[in-house]
Amino acid sequence: xxxxxxxxxxxxxxxxxxxxxxxxxxxxxxxxxxxxxxxxxxxxxxxxxxxxxxxxxxxxxxxxxxxxxxxxxxxxxxxxxxxxxxxxxxxxxxxxxxxxxxxxxxxxxxxxxxxxxxxxxxxxxxxxxxxxxxxxxxxxxxxxxxxxxxxxxxxxxxxxxxxxxxxxxxxxxxxxxxxxxxxxxxxxxxxxxxxxxxxxxxxxxxxxxxxxxxxxxxxxxxxxxxxxxxxxxxxxxxxxxxxxxxxxxxxxxxxxxxxxxxxxxxxxxxxxxxxxxxxxxxxxxxxxxxxxxxxxxxxxxxxxxxxxxxxxxxxxxxxxxxxxxxxxxxxxxxxxxxxxxxxxxxxxxxxxxxxxxxxxxxxxxxxxxxxxxxxxxxxxxxxxxxxxxxxxxxx
Amino acid sequence: xxxxxxxxxxxxxxxxxxxxxxxxxxxxxxxxxxxxxxxxxxxxxxxxxxxxxxxxxxxxxxxxxxxxxxxxxxxxxxxxxxxxxxxxxxxxxxxxxxxxxxxxxxxxxxxxxxxxxxxxxxxxxxxxxxxxxxxxxxxxxxxxxxxxxxxxxxxxxxxxxxxxxxxxxxxxxxxxxxxxxxxxxxxxxxxxxxxxxxxxxxxxxxxxxxxxxxxxxxxxxxxxxxxxxxxxxxxxxxxxxxxxxxxxxxxxxxxxxxxxxxxxxxxxxxxxxxxxxxxxxx
Numbered sequence: 001x002x003x004x005x006x007x008x009x010x011x012x013x014x015x016x017x018x019x020x021x022x023x024x025x026x027x028x029x030x031x032x033x034x035x036x037x038x039x040x041x042x043x044x045x046x047x048x049x050x051x052x053x054x055x056x057x058x059x060x061x062x063x064x065x066x067x068x069x070x071x072x073x074x075x076x077x078x079x080x081x082x083x084x085x086x087x088x089x090x091x092x093x094x095x096x097x098x099x100x101x102x103x104x105x106x107x108x109x110x111x112x113x114x115x116x117x118x119x120x121x122x123x124x125x126x127x128x129x130x131x132x133x134x135x136x137x138x139x140x141x142x143x144x145x146x147x148x149x150x151x152x153x154x155x156x157x158x159x160x161x162x163x164x165x166x167x168x169x170x171x172x173x174x175x176x177x178x179x180x181x182x183x184x185x186x187x188x189x190x191x192x193x194x195x196x197x198x199x200x201x202x203x204x205x206x207x208x209x210x211x212x213x214x215x216x217x218x219x220x221x222x223x224x225x226x227x228x229x230x231x232x233x234x235x236x237x238x239x240x241x242x243x244x245x246x247x248x249x250x251x252x253x254x255x256x257x258x259x260x261x262x263x264x265x266x267x268x269x270x271x272x273x274x275x276x277x278x279x280x281x282x283x284x285x286x287x288x289x290x291x292x293x294x295x296x297x298x299x300x301x302x303x304x305x306x307x308x309x310x311x312x313x314x315x316x317x318x319x320x321x322x323x324x325x326x327x328x329x330x331x332x333x334x335x336x337x338x339x340x341x342x343x344x345x346x347x348x349x350x351x352x353x354x355x356x357x358x359x360x361x362x363x364x365x366x367x368x369x370x371x372x373x374x375x376x377x378x379x380x381x382x383x384x385x386x387x388x389x390x391x392x393x394x395x
Numbered sequence: 396x397x398x399x400x401x402x403x404x405x406x407x408x409x410x411x412x413x414x415x416x417x418x419x420x421x422x423x424x425x426x427x428x429x430x431x432x433x434x435x436x437x438x439x440x441x442x443x444x445x446x447x448x449x450x451x452x453x454x455x456x457x458x459x460x461x462x463x464x465x466x467x468x469x470x471x472x473x474x475x476x477x478x479x480x481x482x483x484x485x486x487x488x489x490x491x492x493x494x495x496x497x498x499x500x501x502x503x504x505x506x507x508x509x510x511x512x513x514x515x516x517x518x519x520x521x522x523x524x525x526x527x528x529x530x531x532x533x534x535x536x537x538x539x540x541x542x543x544x545x546x547x548x549x550x551x552x553x554x555x556x557x558x559x560x561x562x563x564x565x566x567x568x569x570x571x572x573x574x575x576x577x578x579x580x581x582x583x584x585x586x587x588x589x590x591x592x593x594x595x596x597x598x599x600x601x602x603x604x605x606x607x608x609x610x611x612x613x614x615x616x617x618x619x620x621x622x623x624x625x626x627x628x629x630x631x632x633x634x635x636x637x638x639x640x641x642x643x644x645x646x647x648x649x650x651x652x653x654x655x656x657x658x659x660x661x662x663x664x665x666x667x668x669x670x671x672x673x674x675x676x677x
Contacts, residue, residue, distance in 0.1 A: 014498075048569075051569075051573055052572075052573075053569050053572065053573070072572070072577075073572045073573045073575075074572065074573075074574075074575035074576065074577070078573065079573065079574075080569075080570070080573040082566045082569065082570060083566075084564060084566050086564065086566035086567050086569065086570035087570075088567060088570075088571075088585055088589075089589065090588045090589060099571075099574050099584075100574035100575050103574060103575040103576055103580060103584075104575055147570075147574070151574075157573075
């Protein structure tokens, strides 16, 4: 067991592409850290650098206090689970799991004991003498985990280990991974592009975009006080709604109405010299059907009318979608990135808003409904840099 | 895509076409077999099947399997073929692995050179090689044939094997590295076993090339000390100066065809079957 320290780690590929730029992070011993970001953000490259499968161009990587920049993977005492599992097809499950120990010239009796123990934990005992080709997807995934466990390494590295499983099995395995990590108490670095997986699994998340670490923190920190537009849009499902806004005297003019500025927010905006145009973000869960808001709370937000286009009832929640016409554009590079990642079109002038309402709502598709937005939970972003101006004064 | 339906007519057409091709390929072989069982006096007999069957061309007093004029070249063929194949496959697997996996300066040149050697007309090399081998004492020795066979077997091997290596998921190798394998261990314990069907295929192809090779065999040898079986046939003599050794030639041709048939029959499935299934999600 060991801590992992990345200091100003940079990866530049021979063709000049900058995959990871000045990445710094301290991963404590026994911590479960998730690297998350859209595809191509450099999270897998970072993991490969920790594993020793990619050279580090600049910076320093320490595992358990030792600088390992130039150490071969085999000397770093780490185990890795690959997205494709990378099981050796010519070996049985037993041989697959014992391969690393065999290479380390461990005694056969010790290997057998450790493999049997890992197989028992992972419920693979009856499959030990089968070849990977004859196993189901979930079983293969467990073999890949088992291969990592028997090593009893300083750290586990996982490269999207669940993305080849079907949705139901993924949720089930997710809890297993989490339980396993708690039980073993081994440092784990886990890469995923799925923010739900990231939020549910990790002690701490590191959100990456285009090779740059955007923000690291606990799931709650990232959710409540994102550093910038990208993190705000990436974390949370459904994603935060972004709207163009204009600062006018004591209010923020947006497509859902004028939002009064609190003194603290007003002061922050004046100090930051962002100018008149800003971007506001409101999470879907900060909207509500006015009829469901107790009258004494209504004053803490604003009410507005919108024509509801789609109503999705999930049983536990109701999602409604509506579009507001806006003359204030919220087009920022970071938003375009997010939109591209979610397969949406960022070019449209109109703002589509998602709101999560209570299940008792009577709103139907096509209604011109009255909605309430909790403006205490408002985020205001600088449209140029994307920085969250409300981070310090968040509730 | 519409489902492909075979009508009876199409079936009949294909069957006829296949039969014609098979007949064209097999009739000369069968004729050769028949010829090898005819008595020396009956070789001019135009009938397809021998009127009188005899083993004398194989085991008779002048039969090919009784004379060192053929036995020794047969041993040469097997020995030279196996050694050349072994060297070529080992070298080719390393080269192919490098080509399939690594980026290194001069990679394009290496591939180009391999292709160039494969394309080079061998006849243009025979004379200089004859002179070189004579000068350095390799003429009429096993190494004198093994070296050119390895040289010409390598491009073939590199091309087939690099295709096989490319099929092997790279993550397996990364997994082996993380599991603590040195690059050499990763190659021998993970990559090579998975590429085994490819290696067998390559070995068979290279061996068949060596086995069938005639031009170098006849040009770079002078006695049965290193002459290979196909070349030795050209030196067969009849029982008298005026008889053509048709029977022994046919018998020898049959003998050198047998290993090829065995290879094809026994290794066909092995060549086709891949070991990589189940390595990754599938």
